[in-house]
Amino acid sequence: MQQPENVILFPKWRNVLEEESLAALKARRFEEALEKLNKLLSYQVNSYEIISGKLICLIELGRYKEAQEICEDVLQQKDKYYYHYLHIYLTVLFQTNQYDLLMEQVEEEFEKQELPAVLKEQFDQLYEMSSKMKADVVVEHTTAYLDDLEQAIAAKDYQKQWRLIEELRRTKSEPTRNVLALLAADNIHPVIKTAIIVWLQDIEYEETVEIHKWGKNIQLKPQAIGDIHNHALAREILLLISDLEQKNPTLHELLKQLLYHYIYVRFPILPANKEAESIATALKAIGTKYLNIHDRLGKEQQNINDYIEEIEQCETLYSSVIEES
Known part of the structure; x- marks a missing residue:
């Protein structure tokens, strides 16, 4: 004391x-x-x-x-x-083994240009050693993650697959041909395919990949399809439900979450922007039902049943893999 x-x-x-x-x-x-x-x-x-x-x-x-x-x-x-x-x-x-933090600190000191000459050489050596050790650790971890991913796919453990892909993304590992082949495989969960695409975008993967998803086959470059968090369709739908932010903040937050999950599961094969209004209406119908809010839609309800079904299906698919606190 x-x-x-x-x-x-x-x-x-x-x-x-x-x-x-x-x-x-x-x-x-x-x-x-x-x-x-x-x-x-x-x-x-x-x-x-x-x-x-x-x-x-x-x-x-x-x-x-x-x-x-x-x-x-x-x-x-x-x-x-x-x-x-x-x-x-x-x-x-x-x-x-906190190599990232060490390298960041050394870079800051070099930028200040106040480091005594006697220390510069020592810090240079520490930086180089850290860079090498970090690369070795990434390679070691990548090998282990890829082996575990293969086993998780065989076991159909979707949650583990997603966690491993997130680790590979976090460490900026390079995908193997086997990983890229998962995007076109029929037996891979759509959420897992989205996670792989986001990983490829994060590392700025420049090659064209083949994707089979949502009943369609497409070929594209991950860098060419834009950020999942800032897609034009999502922005338009958010604008259509923005009036709820003041009227009913709880409902608004729920609709935003449902929308993100829907976009995530379908990405990168999304509806056309002209369908934004119908999707926004469907989201409101689902949200009011979840929160036991009475809201009459009438004929409008009949026109959006397919969207409601699809959004709820995506919600089930998303929550079956990703657990949110």
Whole structure:
């Protein structure tokens, strides 16, 4: 527990604690050294020697998370020991395989152009090593994910398939021919095909792919079909239901969710923009039914039954694969 700020540590006792902590540190008795250093820190004795000593103890004891938090805290102070702490921080990131964060931090330091020459070469080496290690990890993980994906497809485990594809997308892995072939396969869930297409868009895949979906066969370049979150059809439908945002926010949010799920399942084979009004009406019919709101549609209801059926089918397909919190 930290002592009140007005409690002062007697110089003699402070000197004893500092000497004992240093002796324990040199003798690699890190638990003992950490205990004494924490005692000093509780009395606001927070010199560079004390803090760096504690960081060494934490790293040697494998308590990297605590060391990282302390580094991130002291780096905010930007005092004369900034680069000493920064070097320790980068070491912690490297030891814990946080290569992206390490590389990002080094890039920021290089951009400032204030890095001492003596450190630049060390940071360059850390950056290169991190880049290589990151690439190795991606290759290793990609192989494992692809093997697991093959097994998940054989087992028809759609949720696992989706999670694995999301991991492959997150790591920006390159798709194999077997993965691309899934887009044209009859036995692959439409949600899984959408996930693959989004993955291809994320990595800016430039080749033409063949897709069999929603009863149609098409060939296209993933980069040419636009962002699933910003499709023209979705924008038009959102405009048609925008009046509900003020009138009934709960209904509006539900319709937005239903619309996104519908677009996601069908993507990239979507209805024509001229069907936006009918789809918007169908969404309202489904939403009012889900929320037990009485809304008379009359003849309009009869004209949108096919859309209602399709949207509800897409909702079932989406929720069978993707679990949202």
